[in-house]
Amino acid sequence: xxxxxxxxxxxxxxxxxxxxxxxxxxxxxxxxxxxxxxxxxxxxxxxxxxxxxxxxxxxxxxxxxxxxxxxxxxxxxxxxxxxxxxxxxxxxxxxxxxxxxxxxxxxxxxxxxxxxxxxxxxxxxxxxxxxxxxxxxxxxxxxxxxxxxxxxxxxxxxxxxxxxxxxxxxxxxxxxxxxxxxxxxxxxxxxxxxxxxx
Amino acid sequence: xxxxxxxxxxxxxxxxxxxxxxxxxxxxxxxxxxxxxxxxxxxxxxxxxxxxxxxxxxxxxxxxxxxxxxxxxxxxxxxxxxxxxxxxxxxxxxxxxxxxxxxxxxxxxxxxxxxxxxxxxxxxxxxxxxxxxxxxxxxxxxxxxxxxxxxxxxxxxxxxxxxxxxxxxxxxxxxxxxxxxxxxxxxxxxxxxxxxxxxxxxxxxxxxxxxxxxxxxxxxxxxxxxxxxxxxxxxxxxxxxxxxxxxxxxxxxxxxxxxxxxxxxxxxxxxxxxxxxxxxxxxxxxxxxxxxxxxxxxxxxxxxxxxxxxxxxxxxxxxxxxxxxxxxxxxxxxxxxxxxxxxxxxxxxxxxxxxxxxxxxxxxxxxxxxxxxxxxxxxxxxxxxxxxxxxxxxxxxxxxxxxxxxxxxxxxxxxxxxxxxxxxxxxxxxxxxxxxxxxxxxxxxxxxxxxxxxxxxxxxxxxxxxxxxxxxxxxxxxxxxxxxxxxxxxxxx
Numbered sequence: 001x002x003x004x005x006x007x008x009x010x011x012x013x014x015x016x017x018x019x020x021x022x023x024x025x026x027x028x029x030x031x032x033x034x035x036x037x038x039x040x041x042x043x044x045x046x047x048x049x050x051x052x053x054x055x056x057x058x059x060x061x062x063x064x065x066x067x068x069x070x071x072x073x074x075x076x077x078x079x080x081x082x083x084x085x086x087x088x089x090x091x092x093x094x095x096x097x098x099x100x101x102x103x104x105x106x107x108x109x110x111x112x113x114x115x116x117x118x119x120x121x122x123x124x125x126x127x128x129x130x131x132x133x134x135x136x137x138x139x140x141x142x143x144x145x146x147x148x149x150x151x152x153x154x155x156x157x158x159x160x161x162x163x164x165x166x167x168x169x170x171x172x173x174x175x176x177x178x179x180x181x182x183x184x185x186x187x188x189x190x191x192x193x194x195x196x197x198x
Numbered sequence: 199x200x201x202x203x204x205x206x207x208x209x210x211x212x213x214x215x216x217x218x219x220x221x222x223x224x225x226x227x228x229x230x231x232x233x234x235x236x237x238x239x240x241x242x243x244x245x246x247x248x249x250x251x252x253x254x255x256x257x258x259x260x261x262x263x264x265x266x267x268x269x270x271x272x273x274x275x276x277x278x279x280x281x282x283x284x285x286x287x288x289x290x291x292x293x294x295x296x297x298x299x300x301x302x303x304x305x306x307x308x309x310x311x312x313x314x315x316x317x318x319x320x321x322x323x324x325x326x327x328x329x330x331x332x333x334x335x336x337x338x339x340x341x342x343x344x345x346x347x348x349x350x351x352x353x354x355x356x357x358x359x360x361x362x363x364x365x366x367x368x369x370x371x372x373x374x375x376x377x378x379x380x381x382x383x384x385x386x387x388x389x390x391x392x393x394x395x396x397x398x399x400x401x402x403x404x405x406x407x408x409x410x411x412x413x414x415x416x417x418x419x420x421x422x423x424x425x426x427x428x429x430x431x432x433x434x435x436x437x438x439x440x441x442x443x444x445x446x447x448x449x450x451x452x453x454x455x456x457x458x459x460x461x462x463x464x465x466x467x468x469x470x471x472x473x474x475x476x477x478x479x480x481x482x483x484x485x486x487x488x489x490x491x492x493x494x495x496x497x498x499x500x501x502x503x504x505x506x507x508x509x510x511x512x513x514x515x516x517x518x519x520x521x522x523x524x525x526x527x528x529x530x531x532x533x534x535x536x537x538x539x540x541x542x543x544x545x546x547x548x549x550x551x552x553x554x555x556x557x558x559x560x561x562x563x564x565x566x567x568x569x570x571x572x573x574x575x576x577x578x579x580x581x582x583x584x585x586x587x588x589x590x591x592x593x594x595x596x597x598x599x600x601x602x603x604x605x606x607x608x609x610x611x612x613x614x615x616x617x618x619x620x621x622x623x624x625x626x627x628x629x630x631x632x633x634x635x636x637x638x639x640x641x642x643x644x645x646x647x648x649x650x651x652x653x654x655x656x657x658x659x660x661x662x663x664x665x666x667x668x669x670x671x672x673x674x675x676x677x678x679x680x681x682x683x684x685x686x687x688x689x690x691x
Contacts, residue, residue: 003326015298029393040233048424054328061301075573085623101608106609112572114620115624116624117623118623120201120622120623121623122590122620122623123618123620124617124618124619124620125617125618125620125629126615126616126617126618127614127616127629127631128614128615128616129603129612129613129631129633130611130612130613131603131605131611131612131613131633132611133605133608134605134606134607134608134610134635134636135635136633136635137607137632137633137634138629138632138634139630139632139633139634140614140629140630140631141628141630142616142618142627142628142630143515143626143627143628143629144618144625144626144627145625145626145627145628146623146625146626181271
């Protein structure tokens with residue numbers, strides 16, 4: 001499976017030719033336009049991962065959609081989105097899985113996790129499933145919440161400052177996603193942008 | 199309806215393989231119930247009405263209706279304003295397909311005769327069989343079949359009513375409440391769901407009739423469920439019923455509406471409004487199990503206002519109907535308030551169940567949970583549509599949503615449309631949804647133990663919805679399980 005960095009514009013469409021790992025590069029953060037990625041599976045047996053991680057601060061706003069369209073049987077898609085919102089940052093994410101009638105034996109999973117660090121941070125999340133075939137596994141999970149105070153407390157008891165403790169927890173939050181990126185160069189690049197040691 | 203159903207039935211037969219066709223034909227002769235809705239429950243009684251408004255909707259009809267009921271002038275004004283809102287608002291473009299509703303071809307008000315007569319011998323055999331198989335008690339069968347206008351256990355109801363009255367509990371029809379306690383009524387009526395909330399709430403506000411009015415005084419705990427069932431007679435079983443419930447501080451009650459027996463309706467639109475006020479420290483549970491006939495559009499607005507440390511629970515079972523759009527809501531407005539929705543949807547041939555829930559957190563430390571289970575088969579479609587919203591400056595909000603959908607065959611479909619709006623960074627919001635089919639290995643295991651495929655399927659479906667069924671009063675749980683068995687017969691092989 002090849003890893004590719006994908007620039008997501010207002011209406012980016014990808015028709016998958018070979019199995020691939022797509023790492024989202026949302027460069028225009030803070031711009032109110034919607035970034036939308038539609039990934040279509042038209043050949044049986046293809047697998048893909050969509051990986052997106054972002055950190056927003058100040059009054060940045062991110063509008064992101066990812067849409068996985070399964071048109072043929074036996075395809076697999078895993079989508080992982082992780083975001084950390086500082087200050088008054090706002091994220092609005094729509095994650096769709098569409099499985100059309102011929103697409104039996106599809107596996108599609110989507111997960112989005114948002115950490116609300118800033119007091120004024122806000123998030124909206126709409127994970128959508130549209131399933132028209134029966135022999136499929138389709139599911140999604142979504143969470144939004146603050147940093148776990150117990151985690152911070154533990155790290156503080158080990159001598160870290162509040163800020164250091166927060167950073168460690170946030171790094172850990174991103175690590176599960178970053179470790180999925182198979183291409184080392186791309187992984188390093190994304191880690192640097194997120195300010196996470198890799 | 200008959201010709202249309204016959205059509206879909208033929209179509210389905212064409213789709214089935216020859217072997218399956220023979221097998222299902224064998225099954226049908228064994229069990230004549232096992233056809234489509236018409237054959238199973240399609241019964242109606244000769245209509246005898248004292249008064250029936252002409253079809254269609256307009257200010258004259260609303261005036262006539264209000265005059266017939268002898269309502270105060272404020273109610274007429276309310277209805278007329280609501281009617282304007284109804285005409286002004288467009289049909290929703292989301293959700294199910296509403297284009298089939300012919301608003302001009304509906305009777306908006308029917309005043310039934312006091313004693314519709316029909317002999318038990320005239321009741322179709324299939325229907326008697328259905329009652330038999332659902333295990334509905336003898337007395338209720340006669341009522342449901344339209345033989346008796348009043349439920350046979352009038353006596354039971356009377357003693358129940360005396361018991362309730364001693365504690366100050368009011369449990370009457372909404373029309374009666376408007377007549378006998380206008381002040382209490384006007385204080386709450388339409389305050390939670392105003393006519394301009396949505397098009398169908400406006401329609402209900404304009405032409406409402408029947409429904410229940412419940413008031414539970416402070417600190418009163420009503421042990422037995424309040425069953426609309428007992429109170430209902432034909433006059434209250436309207437298509438535009440309006441229910442208003444007030445659970446005062448520290449009280450508890452459980453209200454149950456509907457039953458698993460099929461509801462026959464002559465017109466194809468059911469647009470009810472239910473408002474529930476749960477005062478501080480009170481707990482209220484509202485259970486609905488409805489099984490509408492297959493041509494009904496079931497469009498209901500249900501909402502509860504939940505105050506400090508109060509709990510509201512909606513248990514919502516959606517079966518039957520052509521299209522159901524129903525999203526019971528809890529507005530959690532007091533600190534520590536809790537809302538819960540348990541929802542089951544079951545969509546068979548030609549049905550779309552668009553159900554879900556709304557949780558609006560506007561106070562600190564409020565919590566809510568939504569559990570939704572849906573089953574689609576024979577070309578049915580189930581959709582979960584939900585909203586969880588957290589207002590700014592409401593620390594400590596918790597919410598959990600769990601939706602599971604089961605798709606039993608390749609013609610059926612399922613959607614999940616949740617929205618989570620989190621405007622306070624301390625909120626903990628979790629959502630989880632799965633869509634799957636019945637596991638082959640589970641089926642195989644059960645069949646290796648001697649069950650037929652149909653029996654195994656129906657056992658697995660019962661297991662799937664069990665977490666919600668166990669929350670129902672026992673007799674409803676038993677009936678619901680039997681109903682699902684009945685519906686599932688012939689869905690395989």
